[in-house]
Amino acid sequence: MIVELRTYHCAPGRLPALHDRFTSITLGFFDKYGIKQVGFWTNLSGPTNQSLTYLLQWESLAERETKWNAFQADPEWVEKRNATEAHKIIVERVEVQFMTPTAYSALR
Template sequence: MIFELRTYTAEAGRTADFLKLYESMALPLQNRYLGGLVGFYVSEIGPLNQILHLWRFASLADREQRRSAMEADPAWQAYRVRSRELGAIRQQESKILKPTSFSPS
């Protein structure tokens, strides 16, 4: 099992705009194609305007297959266009995390 931690940094004052668009257009698609949402968060202390989400996958191959299927969906492409038009995100980072043998998940 692997986890993907995605961190988006929004323009100051634009986090709510991004979250509204994401929840209405992207989340339903990601739940359908990716499954495995562990959590969705915003930063409260430390670097601000950050949106973090954590996803669980069986393997890197599973992640690749699921993301490829989602990328092929015209509804996902429409979301990506709207997200770029919104212009709320200024930086994106993705980390793949592999649990240790003693990790509870």
């Protein structure tokens, strides 16, 4: 198993728009492409409260490449994502890390 850690850093005040995009658009495309989410989090404290962090679970990097690339290339997804940012950008920066569990991890 591989876990992908993704953190989206939003433009000031745009976190609610990102939440809305995930709940009304993105999660449907995740289901369509078999992208398994582990969970989503926002910051209660720290340097910013304008970010969303989430985890995706993959069997392999090959599975991730196939499913993520298909999702990103879906014309309907591209159209809907662009429409949500037509007047103002939502995400300024994305950080991505791939992690593999240790032998003693509860999640393996």
